[in-house]
Amino acid sequence: MILQVDAVTVRFGGLVACDAATFAVEEGEILGLIGPNGAGKTTLFNAINGVHRPRSGRIVFRREEITGLRPFQVARRGVARAYQVVRPLNDLSVIANVTVGACFGRENLSLRAARTVAEEVLASLGLADKAEVAAGKLNVAQKKRLELGRALAARPALLLADEVLAGLNPQEVSAMLAVFRSLRERGVTVIMIEHLMHAVMNVCDRVVVLDYGKKIAEGSPQVVSSDPKVVEAYLGDPKAAQRFLEEAT
C-alpha cells in the first residue's frame, strides 16, 4: 500500500467538499477516481498534495503521515501532479518547463541531469521538436502532454493525473493511454481523475467513485460501472439509471 486516505474531510465554509473519504492505493496500480462534477475529486487531490489542509482525517504516503505538509514537501516525497486546467510556465521554453519538474521533485537532480531527463520525457511524449518553443505557444493537446511531462519528469512514485485526457481527440487519447500503461510497467502508481469512461475501463485496475464528497462505490471498473448507485449519481434518477444500464448491455 502506497497511499492511505483515511476519513479525509475538507470544508470550504459551509460546503463539505470531501466528506470522510477513505480509500487505499496499492503500489503500482492505476486507480481511477470518478464521480459527477463537483463530487470533490480535485479537492481530494489538493488535500493529498498539500494545497488544502483537511479539516480532519489522515493521509499516509509510504508509511509516513503527510497530512498538513506543504505542497513542496509532498512533492519532494515523490508525489507529482498534472493539472486539469493546464498550467504551463508560459514564458519558459517547453524543455525548461519539464526541467523544472525534474529538478525540484523527488530526485533533486542537478540542472544538467534534469535536462537530460527532460529530453527523454519530451521524446517519449512526442514533443522533442518543440523543446525550445515557449510553452505558452503550444496548442491545447501539446499543453496537456507538457503538463503530464512536467509531472513525469519528477519520476514520481505516485502520479496524480487530473483529467489529462479531457479535450484530446481519439488518437491523442490512445497515445496517452499508452503512456499510462508504460507507467504501470515502470511501477509508477497513478491516481487518475477521468470522465472518459472507456479510458477508465481500459487502463484502471480499480475505481473509486465519489459523490458529494463521499465514497459511494469501489471496485473493478466493470463492477463499479454497473452499480446502480453509481449510475444514479451521474444521471440523478434511479429509473434513468436502470434504463441506461439496460441500453448499455
Added chain:
Amino acid sequence: MIRVRAPFLPALLVVLAVVAALPLAVNNNSLREELFLMFMLITLASSINIIMGYTGYVSFGHIVFFGLGGYFAFYLMQNFNAHFLVAALAGAIPASAIALVIGVPILRLRGAYFALATIGINEAMRTAINNFEPFGGAVGMFFNFSVYDTYGGARNAALLAYGVMVVVALATVTTSYLIRRSKFGLSLMAIREDQDVAMVVGIDPARAKVVAYVISSFFPALAGATFFFKNGIIEPGVAFDLLRSIESLVMCVLGGTGTVAGPIVGAALYEWLRGFLITTPALANFQLFLAGLLLLVVVLFVTAGLVGWLRNRYPVLRAYIQ
C-alpha cells in the same frame, strides 16, 4: 537555457571593463563622473532585475537598500574612522539583514500589494532616519575633508570610489548571470510564471524569494556606500530618493527584464538619453516628460524590452545574448 556555450559573460565583462578604463586612459574627469553614475545605475537596475525580472516581484522602493548601505557605511567611516572598503562591506551586511527581516513578511504579498509595501518601507525608512539623531536627522551627515587624507587626498579617493563602483557593477552582473543559469534561477523563474505550480513541483517559494531579495539588496547597499563616500554628504532625501528607484525600474523595463544584458543596456541607454535631452536646449525642459513617453511606448509596444525584443525577433541571438 543550459546548452548554450557562447562565452557571453566573459565577453560582457571585457566590454564593461574596457568602457570603465576609457576615462582613465584619456584622463577625462567628466567622462569618469558620467561612467561612475552609469555603473551605479547598472548595479541598481541589475539588482532589481534579480527580484523583478527573474522572480516577478516588482520592488518599487528598492532604493531603500542603497540608502541604508550608504548610511551604515557613512556612519562607520565618520565615527569610527573605518576604512572605506571595510565600511562598505560592514554597511552592506546589515542592509541585507534588514532585507531578510522585511522580506519574510512582505514577500507573502503578491502583485501590486508587494510593490506598494516596498514603497511604504522606503518612505518609512526615510522618515525614521529624518528623526534619527545619530545619523544626523534631517540634515544628514557630512565628512570633514581630512577624511580623504587616508586615501591620498580627494582626487585619489574619487578614483578609488570609481574603481570600487566598477567592481561592484561587474560583481552584480556576474551574480545576475550565474543566478540566471542556475537551478536556483530556474526556481525563481518558475515562481514568476506560476507560484502555485512551483510549489507543487517541489519548490519552496517563500525561501527562494527571500534569498533572491537578500541578494538583490546587497549590491545596491554597496553602491550606496560607494556613492556617499565619494559624495562626502548623505541626507535622507538623496539616500531614499523614490525617483531614482523608479528610474532603475524604467531602465530594467527598457532594456528587458529577466535578461542579464537588459538592465545594462537599459541603464546605458537611459543615461545617454537623459544626457542628450538635458544638453539639447529645445528639449531640456521636457526631459522627464519625454522619458515618461518613452516608457509608455516600451510598455505598450515592446513589452519584452530592447534585449527581449531582439532575442524574440532573431532567435539566433539567444545563444549570444543572455
